Amino acid sequence: MAVILSAKEAVSKIQDGMTVHVGGFYAVGTPEDIIDAMVAKGLKDLTVVCNDGGAPDKGVGKLLSNGCVKKLIISWGGRTPIIPELVDKGELELELNPQGTLAERVRAAGWGLGGIVTPTGLGTIIEEKFGQRVHLNGQDFLYHTPLKADAAIVAAYRADKAGNLIFRRVQNNFCEVMCMAADLTIAQVYKPIEEMGELDADDIQVPGPLVDVLVQQTGEERVMWR
């Protein structure tokens, strides 16, 4: 059974210096209420893993703008000019991963694997910086370590009191794998949290026992035009 808490109560379980997986792609799938509570708590020195940097006032961008992040692991930060600013000032460590490599590193952690081997990034800056070339079955790959977190925060569309999650459209992205790859999983839920039995088991994307905390979303999902 997942516990149902307010965003503020849920965030009391996240401490300074933790590694946090943040679901979302262009912040679709990022739990904004939980991010706001993290900012309000004044968390600092976090290592944040996310597909992208969101925007200055949406998603991970809010954590960056408020000085919560020490290290950022993303694949793209094209809408958050604060990233190069913070990197230039020496206030942020940035690690760029190819998007598919990032997703698989998170999956490897959640699936109990010792890492991944992928051809992506061979002969590029990824190999120069931190990839380790391995030769297997006559082919070259880059080895990468699994990427586990202390906490994962994701946004789901529907959930029941068992913690079962269902995403809508492209809200899933990294959310599903991140729920598997953290010691503590917190999901913000858009629709009113439902009784057990109301979700069809065939539709569930994250099994309930993998989710520790549910937070009922307070406002409407914010649309942000490019």
Add this chain to the structure above:
Amino acid sequence: MTKLSPREIIPKRIAMMFTDGMLVNLGVGIPGLVPQHVPEGIKVWLHAENGSIGAGAPVPPGGEVDPFMVDASWNYCTLLPGASVFDSTKSFGIIRGGHLAYTVLGALQVDQEGNLANWVVPGGKLAGMGGAMDLVTGAKKVIIATEHTSKDGSSKILKKCTFPLTGLKVVDYIVTELAFMEVTPEGLVLKEVAPGVTVEEVVSKTEADLVIPANVPVMPV
């Protein structure tokens, strides 16, 4: 004869390579214009990195949208009949697993060995490679859609890329407003010239060494 602009001729030529039922991924910029030129009766499935096959056209700003449905360029959009959605590991499994017939991407630089640089300019603001490195590694064929020269007139088709690479020896075809080229073991072959363009003009605007067959046909656009 009025020459077609790069934003007309490049996507038009690439669209001629598409066949019915193909699964493709298109980058931003000129690649995104290709669907407008796909002949009627040919249905191409568009894959988007953030987890969809079959995303529709962007909804104009201010329109009614589903806040949970955006395309790979952060436009709110619809899903077309027959579409599907999935998580990022499946999305990149589709890419790396060789399930895309083509990826069409832009370039900062591309060279005669098929090396591509399209994610960062040295000293420029760093955005990140996103899914580009996976796309060039995994798609069955990599098509580069780019203007032949930079704004300063220098060739983008080089002997050797100097910017940080997106992928090593990954490019199959290069389509510009001047030419259609193919990367082969024998070198970069000039396969077609654009209407009204001579082989000499292509050669003069290309830094790379071109393999020029005896007969170079005109692009059938």
